[in-house]
Amino acid sequence: MPPPLEEDIHLPDANFYTDNDDLKFHMEKMVEWQPIVELKEGIGADSTYESVEEAVQTYLELLEDPVGSLAAERIAPRAEAVDREGCRCVDGQVILPEPTKLNLKDLIEADLMGMTLPVEFGGLNLPSTIYTAATEIISRADGSLMNFFGLQGIGETINLFASDELRDKYLPGFCSGDFTGAMVLTEPDAGSDLTAIQTRAVFEENHNHFHITGTKRFITNGCGEVLLVLARSEDPGKYSGGRGLSLFVVEKDESVSVRRIEEKLGIHGSPTCEIYFNSTPAVLVGQRGRGLTRYINWLMNAARVGVAAQAVGIAQAAFREATQYAEQREQFGQAIAKFPAVQDMLVRMRIKIESARSLLYATTQAVDLEMLLTEKLESERTRNAAEPQSKELRSRRDRYGKVADVLTPLCKYYAAEECIAITSDAVQVHGGNGYMKDYPVERLYRDARITSIYEGTSQLQIDRVIPKILTGAIDAATEAMSGKDYGDDELNHLRDTVNESRAALGAAVSFVNQQTVTNPETSLQEKDTQYRNLVARMISDIAVDVYVSYLFIAQAQRSQRKRLVAAKFIRDMSARVEMNRRQIMTGDRSVIDHFDALVSGSN
Ligand SMILES: Cc1cc2nc3c(=O)[nH]c(=O)nc-3n(C[C@H](O)[C@H](O)[C@H](O)COP(=O)(O)OP(=O)(O)OC[C@H]3O[C@@H](n4cnc5c(N)ncnc54)[C@H](O)[C@@H]3O)c2cc1C
Structure with a gap:
């Protein structure tokens, strides 16, 4: 028997904000609201709020109601039905699960679809920190619904980088929920490497706009009304790779077809579309060549x-x-x-x-x-x-x-x-x-x-962050925390332990920076970038461990329970960091040097 869908499955007293003491702890005690609110709201004569406290209270009330209550009372009880029903594609039309439609209706009615957009377009002008907390709460109720809720970034991108004309045209629709968007990047041969994108955007002098042709795949909500499409607008002979790509706004019309939707392992409430653009009219966002x-x-x-x-x-x-x-x-x-x-x-x-x-x-x-x-x-x-x-x-x-x-x-x-x-x-x-x-x-x-x-992917996140860690970004970001007096012996002792792990990160980083290999063609010594790639995950793990440890000590200053958490985390962390440091500093390159034998050789 299918699970119940409708309002009879309310859990009236549940609230995914108020029942989450750790999220509340962060919002109420750890986030430094003062500078954010002062810059955001310009507290004073012309501001909506008279004080920082008033603004913060309004933000947090919104997390409780409607976000926390809606998530617990309506969205979470529908999650199983969403998963079972899934999305369908019939004659190019994407059909969402019925309970997902109800969820979207609820989010729109609660005025939650333009959270970070300016008030002049109907948005709530909230800081990213609050939008993120709301995203966490909604995702707890139904991970797949986040893929609609989280696409508010499409409107934000238009707000930040598009012309006034485009902002006026699209942002009110994003805030009212009349428009949903999609981020249209991936192609069959361009996934992690977006510089390989082939979809073409050709400028039509006669019409003073571009036309886009090509196939995109794995596009979340590719059936949405307003699509942000990354396409190759520049001559590949002159501007290769990412420099030849521009960003376009496309309104869905008959030249845009959803060829199929994917059958997936999870997030069944979110349609993942293959889209074909057949000479589709498109308007440039910002400047040519800066899309990616x-x-x-x-x-x-x-x-x-x-x-x-x-x-x-x-x-x-x-x-x-x-x-x-x-x-x-x-x-x-x-x-x-x-x-x-x-x-x-x-x-x-x-x-x-x-x-x-x-x-x-x-x-x-x-x-x-x-x-x-x-x-x-x-x-x-x-x-x-x-x-x-x-x-x-x-x-x-x-x-x-x-x-x-x-x-x-x-x-x-x-x-x-x-x-x-x-x-x-x-x-x-x-x-x-x-x-x-x-x-x-x-x-x-x-x-x-x-x-x-x-x-x-995780590998690409690491690939992106590792040059920064190897040039001292974590050292710089933790310098103040490493020298801070946390007010009592217990916490200062924890800080000293974390400082040792911070030094271990420094040792691992300089070891990796010093690794060289001989270039077989020139016989010269060069930086061993392959070894760097090999140990990047372990270095990133140490970086997270060290950074989070300092955050926990700061939290322990404001909560007795967090003292226990910090002590436990830091004890485990220090052993993990030492293990990772030792492994990195063995200099073991066998994965690279003997890859074929280790992966596919016979005994
Ligand atoms: C459900 C779903 C929804 C999606 N939604 C969207 C969307 O809305 N819009 C959109 O544009 N795209 C979307 N995508 C695409 C998604 O962003 C890509 O699948 C992802 O970036 C990986 O690209 P790929 O699948 O081509 O894998 P590949 O790039 O082929 O990667 C395969 C493996 O190789 C590894 N790898 C690749 N390069 C490197 C490297 N340099 N170093 C180390 N390892 C590497 C990867 O980590 C991965 O393990 C979605 C995908 C899915 C599954």
Whole structure:
């Protein structure tokens, strides 16, 4: 019998914000709202709010209601039905599951579809930190729904980079929910390497606009009304790779056909489309040739934060299921939650969620401040403000920019990988029942798996962040935290332990930087970039471990429970870091040197 769909499955007292003490802890005690709110709201005479506190209270009330209540009362109870029904494609028309349609209607009615867009277009003008918390909450209720909710970045990209005309034309529709969008990049031969994109955009002098022709695949919500398409607009002979790509807005019409939708492992409520553009009219966003390097780079970074939030939300749902089950299920005459081996799994799950969440909101704060300071600088420039003031703003902006640059890929990588591990452990805690459709954890396990693939695979996140770590980005970002007095011996002792791991990162980094190989053609010594690629994951793991440890110490200053969490995390972390450092510093290249023999040789 299909599960119930409608309002009779309300859980009226449930709330996915108020029941999540760790998320609340971050929002209420850890996020440094003052600079974000002052820049965002310009508190004072013309502001909607009289004080920072009033603004923050309004933000957090929104997380409670409508976001937390909607997620718990309506969206979560429909998740199983969404997964079972899935999306269909009939004669080129994509049909969403009925409960997904209800979810979208609820989100629109609650006015949650233009969260970060300006008020003048009907948006809520909220900081990225709040939008991310909302994304985490919605994803906990239904991971697949996030793929609609999280596509608000399409509107944001138009807002930031498109002309006033395009903003006026599309943004009100994004805010009202009349338009949904898609980010149209991937092609059969251009996945991780987007510089290989072949879809062509040809400028038609007569019509003063471009026409796009080509095939895109794996496009989330490719059936949406407004598509942001990356296409090759420049002569490949003159501008090869990414420099020849531009970004376009395309309105869905008869020249755009959805050829099929994919049958997938998870996120069944989200349609993944193959699209064919047949000389489709398209309008340029921003400047030619900057599509990938500037605009899509920005959009993908925003989307990476969104996927990290999706991962934390799915992991939170799985952890809840696992703890409830472990308390109820009895074996050998007692609840399985009493067995230390099960307790260990549950504690690790929770601490992993807390570490991913810590990294997530450290990232969003840096993202918010970089963006807001850039806006402020822009307005100072137009007002011809005094140079010393702008210099100060620029240096602050650049500092946050560097932190955001290094934390965004790390947080996407870490949250996704931990989400996969946590949902796998949640299945394990359920034993045989975990493998069955009767319990939600198998769905959560399937939904989790996408998070390390889209918006750039884990390997690509690492590839992106590793040059920064090898040139000292983590060292710079943790310098203040490593020298801080945390106010008591216990926390300062933890800090000293983390400082040792920070030094271990430094040792591993200089070891890798010093590795050289002989170039067989020139016989000269060159940097061993292959070894760097080989150990990049371990270096990134150390970087996350060190960064998160400092975040936990700061949290321990504000919560007794977090003292326990910090001590536990740092004890485990220090052993992990030492293991990774030792492995990196063996200089073992056997994977590279003997790849064929190790992978496919016979004995
Ligand atoms: C459900 C779903 C939804 C999606 N939604 C969208 C969307 O809305 N819009 C869109 O444009 N795309 C979307 N994608 C595409 C997605 O972003 C790509 O699948 C992803 O970037 C990987 O590309 P690929 O599948 O071609 O894998 P490949 O690039 O072929 O990678 C295969 C493997 O090789 C590894 N690899 C590749 N290059 C390197 C390297 N340099 N170093 C180390 N390892 C490497 C990868 O990590 C991976 O393990 C979606 C995909 C899925 C599955």
